[in-house]
Amino acid sequence: MVDSAKSYIVVGLFSLLYAVTGVALGQDTPSRAIEKISGDLYRFQNNFHYSVFLVTQEGIIATDPINAEAATWLKAELATRFNQPVKYLIYSHDHVDHVAGGEIFADTATVVAHSNAKTDIVAEQRPTAVPDITFDQQLTIELGGKSVELSYVGRSHSDNMIVMRFPDERTLFAVDIIPIKTVAWKNLTDAYIPDWIDAIKQVESMEFDRLVPGHGEIGTKADATAFRGYMEALYQAVLDAARAGHTLEQMQREIRLDEYSAWDNYEEHLALNIEGMYNQIKLHRRGN
Ligand SMILES: [Zn+2]
Numbered sequence: 001m002v003d004s005a006k007s008y009i010v011v012g013l014f015s016l017l018y019a020v021t022g023v024a025l026g027q028d029t030p031s032r033a034i035e036k037i038s039g040d041l042y043r044f045q046n047n048f049h050y051s052v053f054l055v056t057q058e059g060i061i062a063t064d065p066i067n068a069e070a071a072t073w074l075k076a077e078l079a080t081r082f083n084q085p086v087k088y089l090i091y092s093h094d095h096v097d098h099v100a101g102g103e104i105f106a107d108t109a110t111v112v113a114h115s116n117a118k119t120d121i122v123a124e125q126r127p128t129a130v131p132d133i134t135f136d137q138q139l140t141i142e143l144g145g146k147s148v149e150l151s152y153v154g155r156s157h158s159d160n161m162i163v164m165r166f167p168d169e170r171t172l173f174a175v176d177i178i179p180i181k182t183v184a185w186k187n188l189t190d191a192y193i194p195d196w197i198d199a200i201k202q203v204e205s206m207e208f209d210r211l212v213p214g215h216g217e218i219g220t221k222a223d224a225t226a227f228r229g230y231m232e233a234l235y236q237a238v239l240d241a242a243r244a245g246h247t248l249e250q251m252q253r254e255i256r257l258d259e260y261s262a263w264d265n266y267e268e269h270l271a272l273n274i275e276g277m278y279n280q281i282k283l284h285r286r287g288n
Helices: 004-025 068-082 115-123 195-204 221-243 248-254 266-286
Strands: 032-038 041-046 049-056 059-062 086-090 110-114 133-135 138-143 146-152 162-166 171-174 210-213
Touching: 032 068, 032 210, 041 068, 049 068, 049 146, 049 162, 049 171, 049 210, 059 068, 059 138, 086 138, 110 115, 115 133, 133 138, 195 221, 210 221, 221 248, 221 266, 248 266
Parallel strands: 059 086, 086 110, 110 133, 171 210
Antiparallel strands: 032 041, 041 049, 049 059, 138 146, 146 162, 162 171
């Protein structure tokens, strides 16, 4: 959800504040859970962040560790419930709030990510394990007779976002690229528009029924189409307003996308989404 060294510092400060106030109020117990999605595929929750893992007879394929404390909890739960080590750990993208804590699994796991993610993880010193294996377009990981297909769908919420398809479960795990019945996060930091819209079209062409996000409730492929519709409507509204010479402040007052008013974060983030889109369109108009 967040990116850049700057955001990492902000998250760090927030965590510190949370820890301090949590201790003071006696409310520092995070909300963690494991729920079965289908077959041998499970979802792991740590407060507002989620990842998935697949259990096989030869070990576990895990995804975003989220943070060191969450990963430590998950590792103990996996040992107790399944008595299998984590053989692969796959990062969805480089953002620290999803990939931190990978070192907890690095004793048994091969760490996998997009090549651009490794670049950012190393350059911005993410507190996690550096990927052992990287890829540019596609990679299928097979273990214990099961598989997960990793696909890079182009630049979107970051320049290194991958989606993970679990064919046996007809499930796609897609973090931060397709919020479910939720507008985009704040001012689209680190995003690439309109590449993002094309990336969602690629996702829509894939074979799956269940769409599992990194935040919020599980959805379906129809939610991917709906979110693309939102992004296209936002892009067009801001582009039209920019061509008409409106300022950002005018756009934030005037643009309403009523079709999406019931979505999560609509009131909180629409003006920020407009700002993010406006910044991208200005870049295009200036030709850089
Ligand atoms: Zn992110």
